[in-house]
Amino acid sequence: MVTRWVSVAVSIGAVLLAVFVTAMLFWAIGRDPIEAYAVIVHVFVDPGLLGESMARGVPIVLATLGLIVAFRMNFWNIGAEGQIYLGMFAATGVVLWGAASHMLPPALMMPTMVVTAFSVGGIWGLIPAFLRAKLQVNEVLTTLMMNYIAMLFVDYLVYGPWKDPHGHGFPLTIPFPDYALIPLIPGTTITSGVIACVVVAILVYYVLSRTKLGYEIRVVGESASAARYAGISYMQVALLGMLISAGLAGLGGLSIVSGIIGRLRPRASPGYGYTAIIVAFLSELNPWIAVPAGLIFGGLVTAGEALQAALRIPFSGIQVFQALIFLFVITGEFLKRYSLEVSWGRR
Amino acid sequence: MDTSPSKKLVEMRDIVKSFPGVLANDHVNFTLYRGEIHALLGENGAGKTTLMNILYGLYRPDEGKILVRGKPVKIGSPADALHLGIGMVHQHFKLIPPHTVVENVILGLKSPRFKLDVGRAAHEISDLASRYGWKINPFARIWQLSAGEKQMVEILKVLYHGADILILDEPTSVLTPQETRGLFESLKKMREEGKGIVFITHKLEEVFAVGNRVTVMRKGRVVATMSMEKATREELARLMVGRPVLFRLEKESVEPGRPVLQLEDVHALGEKGVPALRGITLIVREREVLGIAGVTGNGQLELAEVATGLRKVTHGRVVVDGVDVTNKGPRAFIEKGIAYIPAERQREGLVIGMNVAENLVLRYYRYEPFSRRAVINWRMVDENAEKLVRKFEIVTPNVRETTRHLSGGNQQKVVVARELGGRPGGKTPRLVVAMYPTRGLDVGATEYVRKTLLRYREMGSAIFLVSEDLEEIFQLSDRIAVIFEGQIMGVVRPSETSYEEVGLMMAGAKRLEEIPA
Numbered sequence A: 001m002v003t004r005w006v007s008v009a010v011s012i013g014a015v016l017l018a019v020f021v022t023a024m025l026f027w028a029i030g031r032d033p034i035e036a037y038a039v040i041v042h043v044f045v046d047p048g049l050l051g052e053s054m055a056r057g058v059p060i061v062l063a064t065l066g067l068i069v070a071f072r073m074n075f076w077n078i079g080a081e082g083q084i085y086l087g088m089f090a091a092t093g094v095v096l097w098g099a100a101s102h103m104l105p106p107a108l109m110m111p112t113m114v115v116t117a118f119s120v121g122g123i124w125g126l127i128p129a130f131l132r133a134k135l136q137v138n139e140v141l142t143t144l145m146m147n148y149i150a151m152l153f154v155d156y157l158v159y160g161p162w163k164d165p166h167g168h169g170f171p172l173t174i175p176f177p178d179y180a181l182i183p184l185i186p187g188t189t190i191t192s193g194v195i196a197c198v199v200v201a202i203l204v205y206y207v208l209s210r211t212k213l214g215y216e217i218r219v220v221g222e223s224a225s226a227a228r229y230a231g232i233s234y235m236q237v238a239l240l241g242m243l244i245s246a247g248l249a250g251l252g253g254l255s256i257v258s259g260i261i262g263r264l265r266p267r268a269s270p271g272y273g274y275t276a277i278i279v280a281f282l283s284e285l286n287p288w289i290a291v292p293a294g295l296i297f298g299g300l301v302t303a304g305e306a307l308q309a310a311l312r313i314p315f316s317g318i319q320v321f322q323a324l325i326f327l328f329v330i331t332g333e334f335l336k337r338y339s340l341e342v343s344w345g346r347r
Numbered sequence B: 001m002d003t004s005p006s007k008k009l010v011e012m013r014d015i016v017k018s019f020p021g022v023l024a025n026d027h028v029n030f031t032l033y034r035g036e037i038h039a040l041l042g043e044n045g046a047g048k049t050t051l052m053n054i055l056y057g058l059y060r061p062d063e064g065k066i067l068v069r070g071k072p073v074k075i076g077s078p079a080d081a082l083h084l085g086i087g088m089v090h091q092h093f094k095l096i097p098p099h100t101v102v103e104n105v106i107l108g109l110k111s112p113r114f115k116l117d118v119g120r121a122a123h124e125i126s127d128l129a130s131r132y133g134w135k136i137n138p139f140a141r142i143w144q145l146s147a148g149e150k151q152m153v154e155i156l157k158v159l160y161h162g163a164d165i166l167i168l169d170e171p172t173s174v175l176t177p178q179e180t181r182g183l184f185e186s187l188k189k190m191r192e193e194g195k196g197i198v199f200i201t202h203k204l205e206e207v208f209a210v211g212n213r214v215t216v217m218r219k220g221r222v223v224a225t226m227s228m229e230k231a232t233r234e235e236l237a238r239l240m241v242g243r244p245v246l247f248r249l250e251k252e253s254v255e256p257g258r259p260v261l262q263l264e265d266v267h268a269l270g271e272k273g274v275p276a277l278r279g280i281t282l283i284v285r286e287r288e289v290l291g292i293a294g295v296t297g298n299g300q301l302e303l304a305e306v307a308t309g310l311r312k313v314t315h316g317r318v319v320v321d322g323v324d325v326t327n328k329g330p331r332a333f334i335e336k337g338i339a340y341i342p343a344e345r346q347r348e349g350l351v352i353g354m355n356v357a358e359n360l361v362l363r364y365y366r367y368e369p370f371s372r373r374a375v376i377n378w379r380m381v382d383e384n385a386e387k388l389v390r391k392f393e394i395v396t397p398n399v400r401e402t403t404r405h406l407s408g409g410n411q412q413k414v415v416v417a418r419e420l421g422g423r424p425g426g427k428t429p430r431l432v433v434a435m436y437p438t439r440g441l442d443v444g445a446t447e448y449v450r451k452t453l454l455r456y457r458e459m460g461s462a463i464f465l466v467s468e469d470l471e472e473i474f475q476l477s478d479r480i481a482v483i484f485e486g487q488i489m490g491v492v493r494p495s496e497t498s499y500e501e502v503g504l505m506m507a508g509a510k511r512l513e514e515i516p517a
């Protein structure tokens, strides 16, 4: 169909435009844009760096898949970042407890972490859902503000009670034992978290398109009054939807502490939860697109770190790049609607 | 009427427009003269709205030419259309509810004539309104207005922008009979001023009341254009539907059975938290149509919502088939077999962004065979849709079409089909609560829906019919309850009363002492 191609072309155009404008910015601060892009491309071809990129992509993908559920229900969850922090907190809590009490056999460690991270992240997400359903409190504000609470709570833990006594005073927990880390896919540099991403994408797709809950989420997202008419309880759908949405972000948090850092430290997420918002829109709330798109954005995070090391371009450089992509894609969305009408006329 | 070529305002020649799977306009010719009201008739999905959307610049035609005042033009957008003096009021309102009347009217002015001089604009709007015999507070917010007033604002907006070619797409479908009469007076005045008006409707008596000429469309083509003097009701109906239409309904006399719905001294609050129902006691029995007559806004909506479990009662009891279901929630009512055709199809009865098949199970997706445990059985959903689309003659390329793309009347048919025929297992509803069920339907579909309601009545269902159309109420009802300011003014039998008596009760000027059950 015409509109499909228009849509893809506009998205690609938006990304290219962002590449170009970012290059101008690098140039303006006295860096060679060609060199900068060489560093970025290198990230995606070097096996070691590719592994790091994938590892950074996993939390983004998981949070994005969660956001897709919330956004389909027209619930503007800006709180993936905070839900990620809660997931990190929960996963780390299990590890520390297991290490201290010796009550958890190593084989049960990872499953317990998964369940706990999902549940704690999810419960954190229930709060704004409940407030919206019961008292019509705007979820954008609650989810956003709760991000700071979550982040500062983790700060408190690692500067205080959870600080490694042998860590020379650094705000870090003890390193995780091997059995609490996410393994690589044997024979590669790539984390097995990528497989988890694909499995979760399948599940999200299945829930949204095949189940009653998915149907209800779509009805609620399209029209609250039609949902009421259909006898759908907004409260029930909002709570379940946000449990899934925030629970997946919580798993993203787990994938940071167990897949990237190997312990908990302050500001362990450089904004993965916000990047996920961008990715959710870029993939047009489609779980299949979200997986590759999220992994590519993981690469951009790695690239940002590499630029910092190689060319002393501040990490915010890559954040500007991400923001520009988002800005241009949103503008493209607008243009798409316009060209959609034109292409109707030309059919 | 002067039909000399110099009086031609609009000429559309050989217009062709197709959508995926549909030929909406097939070589259509259409002419509008200065000082004429040109009625556009046709079945649901015939292509009326599409043709007018083309004239208004919303769609580009695949083929064909448009001449405005004799000059060939390309209309690429509604802004272009307004520039040419063409304004359109849509089938579904496009106003912005939180904003005021003035804001809505001046919105979209290419070059605001008075830079943000809202006071002056308000003044002009009031003047314009009074010229056509209307009264409106320019600073009222849209959501506070009745459907009739919203309609007025839409028309004012078009006039304020200086249009002298007016397209009104089913303007009367949401109006009360009084409002309709008022609108017609204004339209006649505009005609005298030399404006040209295209008037889309499904009500033949309206065509005869204001039309100069009429064009009939059928399946994307124009089948006839004639002056009203030459037209007859039967002929127009036959041209539209392609077969003769009976305007009389055969209504068997049957004995009502057991009570299905009992409301006992029901009180409930309205949207803004003020009491909307104040002590309503009513019974609807098997094999009986209870009509609710009243001026819109007197508690009909709340009454229908109480009867379907969507609105909580603050006092009183709701009993269905002998079981107390007071405040048990909508699902309990759905499960008791209560069907509900709501007044606002686009806002409430449908999810217009979802497809036809999905909409046809909107209230039943959670029951077998449409789903089992947590999982939906899409095959059964599609089968159900195929069946209902055929039975209710819904015009759509396929059941996976997005409902937004259906014509207005076909959207209404989706609601009606689901509520009258969509219960799992093909069961007939125990009670049908129907608000304006034939709103937007063509004569054939109207006939079909009314017949279906009566057939269900004979099969043992109870029917609870809310309508502003007194003719519809008198034709279908066994008893008529008149509602005024949240109270029942009396219950009468159509054979023992008159339009006048019901009208007095609707206005609150008469109240029957004894209310027969």
Ligand SMILES: Nc1ncnc2c1ncn2[C@@H]1O[C@H](COP(=O)(O)OP(=O)(O)OP(=O)(O)O)[C@@H](O)[C@H]1O
Binding pocket: B019, B020, B022, B023, B024, B042, B043, B044, B045, B046, B047, B048, B049, B050, B051, B091, B395, B396, B397, B405, B406, B407, B408, B409, B410, B440
């Ligand atoms: N945007 C669209 N996309 C796809 N199909 C469309 C679109 N608009 C209209 N159609 C199709 O074109 C046909 C004509 O629709 P149109 O709205 O013009 O009918 P109508 O005569 O106004 O009917 P009604 O009396 O029900 O309002 C219908 O079959 C409809 O499904």
Ligand SMILES: [Mg+2]
Binding pocket: B048, B049, B050, B091, B169, B407, B408, B409
């Ligand atoms: Mg129409």
